[in-house]
Amino acid sequence: MNGEDWKGYRPPTLGVLQEHGAMVWSQVTIHTTRGDFAGLILPRSETADPEHIVLKLATGYNVGLHHATVRSIEVHGRKIAQYKIPEKEFPYDPGKPRVKLFGTGGTIASRLDYRTGAVIPAFSPGELYGSVPELADVCNLETEKLYGVFSENMGPEQWIGTAEAVAREIEKGVAGVVIGHGTDTMHHTAAVLSFMLQDLPVPVVMVGSQRSSDRPSSDAAINLINAARTAATSDIAEVMVCMFGPTSDQYGLLHRGTRVRKMHSSYRSTFRTIGDIPLARVDSQGVLPFRADYRRRREDRAVKLNTAFDDRVAIVYYYPAMKPDIIDSLVDHGYRGIIIAGTGLGHVNRPLYPALQRAKDAGVSMFMTVQTLWGYVQMYVYETGREIMELGVVPAANMLPEVAYVKLGWALGQSSDPREVQRLMLTPIAGEITEREPHNGYLILQGGIPEVDAFISQYWK
Amino acid sequence: MSQDLPIDDPRLRGPLPAYGQWPPERYRELGLKVGLEIHQQLLTTRKLFCRCPAGRYAPEHDAEILRHMRPTLSELGEYDGTALMEFKTRKQIIYLLRNETVCTYEMDDAPPFELNAEALERAIAIALLLNCQLVSEVHIARKQYLDGSIPTGFQRTAIVGVSGHVPLRGRRIGIRQLAIEEDSCREVADSGHTRTYRTDRLGMPLIETVTEPDMTTPEEAADVGQLLRRLVRVTGLVRTGAGAARQDVNVSIAGGTRIEVKGVHSLRAIPALVHSEALRQRALLAIRDALRARGVSAESLRERFVDVTAVVRGTGCQFIRQALEGGAVATAVPLPGFAGLLDAPTQPRTTFLREFSDRVRVIACLDELPNLVCSTQEGTLGSLEWSRVAKACNVSAETPVIVVWGRAEDVATACREIVLRAREATQGVPSETRQLLDDGTNGFERILPGPNRMYPDTDLPPVQVAESRLQAIAADLPEPPWRRRERLHELGVGEDLAERLSRHAAWPLFTRLAPRLTASERLKPQQLASLLLDRRCARPADDAVDPAWWERTIDRLARGEILPEGVATGADEPPPAAAESDGRRRVAAALAELPAGGPAQPRQREEWIMGHVMRALRGRVPGRLARDIVKEARS
Missing domain, CATH: 3.40.50.40 (Rossmann fold)
Structure with a gap:
């Protein structure tokens, strides 16, 4: 017996389980004052109250049973769940560019533990290939996990580590770098990398998802494919954020790392270039620049890494x-x-x-x-x-x-x-200060105005 | 392989019996089991997980969004069968949005708000009526749907109660569970690779009541459906009207598979659809047996596709020729071992070949019918063309060959699907959800999802159902119709009247008025029930009920001041009851004033005279007394 046997359960419910010899993953029938319930005991969330037992019924539904209603528990057996992402070997194609994917946390690709609802991140090339096979059409992918933190926990230590890792890969000759990142502070990291990594010879593309990748409607796969395509093929050698343009599944936008900001707490199209227009759009057809004033891809590997940082x-x-x-x-x-x-x-x-x-x-x-x-x-x-x-x-x-x-x-x-x-x-270093603000750099259409609504209704959002 | 075995299985001989031709025993012999999943919208002002208004439908929209559904990996690292199918179809999903009825939640651009408490209380009340055992904590789950009918790709749903039961003619019908969930979109179009949904209905709260498969005949299934619908309707907790209630019917026979037939809007459709599905499963089992007898197995059926575009170009078969002229390709799929089986009837007016055509339509998006032809059919390719196709496939003329045409990519999907369906035929009845069609038969909708499609919703914490809250709801619970009927029987109300009143809006009025009768012998509960349901009354009991008027009227009836017949005249102020002597005087007067003529035949004449007399007496004298007086006066 160990702590895992009653994962998440605290007194008084813990005592009830122990008294009846039931543990997490026990197959049980629980006799309660409200009737009998048969199912599998699941771990209890640490943040939920200590009063309830969570039971998974045969139909796949979960229910909570209050400890005080429990009369007795019949234990029929135990089945401990162990999960692992299936790996499929990422196919190597000598004709395709090499792309490096760094993980900092968040789950750009993941698989759900259907019993507990926990999300297991998919990250190795094999795991990613299993969930986003289209990546193999774009590049030869290598991956490296740098950190496993929510994006609000990114800070100078992680920024410096990430900048160093990117510089190292560039020197090793990759065609481009993708950085998987939680979306909340993606624009902070994009900005700081724009200063720490100067004179980039290849694209450095930050990407995340607004709907987690365990959902069928997730934007994660499309974002990841767009980011990999940008890193592999784009001529824009800058730090960029690659996320949904509209909320529809149509295309991604490439935003300059120093002008981008998360502007909605939940929309897919949350990232917007502020006070300017985005660099380009990207979809299955490739990268289409909206402007010419970007730093071009080069063959040399002379990236300037400068990570000195004062956090006061x-x-x-x-x-x-x-x-x-x-x-x-x-x-x-x-x-x-x-x-x-x-x-x-x-x-x-x-x-x-x-x-x-x-x-x-x-x-x-x-x-x-x-x-x-x-x-x-x-x-x-x-x-x-x-x-x-x-x-x-x-x-x-x-x-x-x-x-x-x-x-x-x-x-x-x-x-x-x-x-x-x-x-x-x-002194502008990476587009963080611009000399002029074009009129279409500020376009927040106001809904409800008839002509605006009429215009908007002609396009997918 | 002995492919030419004659088909002498009576299960495959047409024509199949129509619904109504079989006695109940035939279904029991087949081992028929039917269960229901009844969905009913709860009557709430707002949706379940956001604050959009519920129940507002309109044919207009203000904006559109485009999405795709992508399968997520299941527990074993495999894609769920349904998920894979939906991915193969590569549908573009378009959602039509109306500003008034949809917010960012339905668009899947915002997380859910807290569960609508009004909806939950209503669901709990209904669970209590169904004798369900209630959970202490409601856990919200995500149930995957990849057809696009819900933009998130899953439906938020939660169990409120389990293991209930309802009475049906002395038996208990088990209720497996009652869940509260959000409604899906309304599909408005589906053709080729694009499917369009309207989102106004999306997110409306509904309850899903799942019965045990306790029904063994088609009629029983309809009866239980009726019982459950009426039960929840009497509570006033659910919406009524078009689209407010829908059911899925689960059907299986011994050796068959549980098949979910969806889209059943009318309870009247249930018996015939159960009949058709039972026959289909019986036929598919017979086909399996025939294939096994011929040594055909899933392994023996190989993916062999032959491009026959050049072979059939310029064919006399017009729809194929036109398609090829438009750039389509045609591919042949031989099905060795299937001789004689593709034409076997599976449902009334339907053959086994339809199973293939359905799959091709849904999965390969080849939805212009006919979407395939088979060498065993008349009126498709000419016999010379078929023999060239057989030659190209390197099979004998007896081996059935299916030809599909269309965009190369879709045709490739179609061919793989045909072989997949043929392999499934060697196993019996494939797990599918099917859709009820207008003619009472059903067609393939999608592969039945596995248990892996349920997972906890991480966006919302569980909701506690405290004992005190439960007791408050229980105290306020309406009486279920069966208990009302028992009470009416005890009061001497007849079966038919009790049945009607038990689910009528006049029920509360009856319970209010019934105690006023005890002191009187003049008005019986049976008469009260009958009056309350009488549409001729001045204040019918079902709309604009005026309890004070009814109380006054019932008291006057009990004192004998007026008669039930008087109330039924429809007069706001019923005529006073006449004393017998007064009645006799009025009859005599009416008889004296009879117009000349009228029918001569004695019976008809009596009715004619009664009609005239009653004009003067209606409501003042009981009908039977009037008749007696007339008889006396004429004799």
Whole structure:
């Protein structure tokens, strides 16, 4: 007997199971005050209450039985489930490009444990071939698991490790790199990799899924195929995010790593290029660029890896009535850089001024971005803006707040001289600051307007 | 291989008996077992997992989305049979969205909201009525559907109760389980590689009641369907009207397979469909036996496909010639060992060949009929062409050959499917879900999904059903019709009337009014029941019930101030009952004023006279008394 025998069960239900000699995976008939139930005892979720036994009925349904209703349990046998993804050898085709897939966590491909509902990630080329055989039509795939974390747990350690791994593979000669990543912070990682990996000779494509791959309607397989195709064949040698364009199963969009943002908590088409148009679209027909100003694929392997990073950086999302102690606290805790997401063109309230002055005096690098996401910071228009600049806050053009945040960490890694940090911050490295915002870089159609609805109804969403 | 065995099996001899020709014993001899899955929409204002309004249908839409369904790996690392089939069909699924009735949840672009509590309470009430054992925690599961009828690819469903029962003529019919689940889309079109669904119905709460396979004749199945439908209808907890209730009928015979026939909208259709399906399984078992006797096995049937495009080009068979002129290819699939079997009747007006045609239609998306021809059929290719096809296939003229045509890719799928179906024939009845057709027969819909398609929904926590909540629902439970009938019998109400009243909206009024009768001998419960169901009454009991009017009226009846006949005149204020002497006076007056003429034949004449007299007496004198008075007066 070990802890696995009653996985997830706690008193008082644990006591009831033990008293009747029943364990997880026991085949049982449970006699209760509400009647008899026959089935297989499943592990209990650690986050669920400790009051219920979970039983899988012969029909495949699960039910919960309250421990206090249990009169007796007949144990008929036990069948411990063990799961493994079936492997099929990934076919090698000498005529196809080599693509490396790194895993950081999340499940771009996975198989479901039908009994517990747990998702088992498929990751080895063999496992992936078993679930997404179309990959073999695109490339010769190699895989390597770097991390196994949810994307909110990605941080400087993982960013640096990922950048180093990508550089290593590029030097080994792969045609392109795909990085499987949870979608929540995919745009943070895409941005930081854009600074850590400069002069890329091949595409580095980040990909994930909004509907997990255990679902028949998942976007995972199409995203993965699109990403692999981009890595294998695209001429765009940049860090990109490859995710659904529309919510329909039609095509993926390739977004520049420094201009992309997750914009909806659940839509498939959640990733949008902000303040500009995407780089390209990709589908089974190939990659179709929308613009020409991208870095081209090269034969050489001269990627510049620069992973120095200072994590003493924060984003302060300004709100009305914010108190100065927020800024003071960061200074007191030794933060070296602050990105402010200000209102409108880049503003904060007057009570913050002394705190900003104090931060400036302490040598903290401060940059202003806009919480409107679209548009540039412009701190000359109103007096407030000029005052805030006087206090040492530097306008950061149209850098997205999250991008400015990772760039500031990277810049502080390069130098502790505030002037040098400022120079680095304001010098575009990977498209994070653009010189102009095209009018179609801001297209949020407003539903309900008859002509908009009429237009929209002509296309798949 | 002895292919030329004569077919003397009576099970394969036509014509098959029509429904109604067999006595119940014949079905019992076959080992017929029927179970039902009844789906009924719950009457709620909102959908089950989102806050969209329920029950609003419209033929218009505002937007469309395009999706595909992709099979996920099952427990053993194999794709589920149904999953694989749906993937082979490579359908584009288009969903029509209406802003008013659909949100991002139905589009599968947002996770579910919490389970609709109103719906759950209603499902629990019905589970209690069905004598089910209730779970303490409702666990939401995902049931995979890859046909696209649900954009997620699975239906959210949860067991509320298990192991219930309902009475049927002294027997107990087992209820396996009652589940609460979300409804699917309405299919509006399916042709070629595109299927279109409307999404307004999607997500509406419904209950699925699954019976044990306890019914042994077609009629019993319909009776149980009726019983269950009526039961839940009397509760007022479910929706009524077109499409609000649907059932799947599970049919098997001894040695056969449980076949799920879907799309049964009317209970009246059940007996004939059960009959047809029993015959089909009987025929498929006979075909299996014949194949075994001939030494044909799944292994002996090889995938042999022969491109005969050149052989049949320019054929006199018009539909094939036109298709080939349009760029189609034609492929022949010989089926050695099947001589004489493809023409065997499997259902009324249907032969075994239909099983192949159905598969090709659904799986290879070759849906323009006829989608295949067979060398045993008349009126297809000419005999010379068939012998060239046989030669190309290198088989004798007696060996049946099937020819399919269309896009090369679809034809390849079709050929593999034909051999697959032929192999299944050596095993008996393949596991399928089938669809009821207008003529009472059924056609292939898809491969029956395996148990692997159920898995827990990780998006929502289990919902507890606390004892206190259960007791509150139980206290408020409507009485099931069978218990109402028992009570009516005890009150002396006749069988037919009791049956009608037990499921009538007037039932609550009856229970309210019945106690007022006890003091009186004048009005019996039987008369009250009859009056409440009498549509001639001024205030019929089923709509715009006015209990105060009824109470006043019943009290007056009990005191003898008015007569039931008076209430049935439809007058808001029923005429007062006349004393007998007054009655006699009125009859005499009416007889004196009889018009001249009228029928001479004595019986007819009496009715004619009664008709005139009753005009003056209606509602004031009991009919029988009036007749007696008339008789007396005339004699």
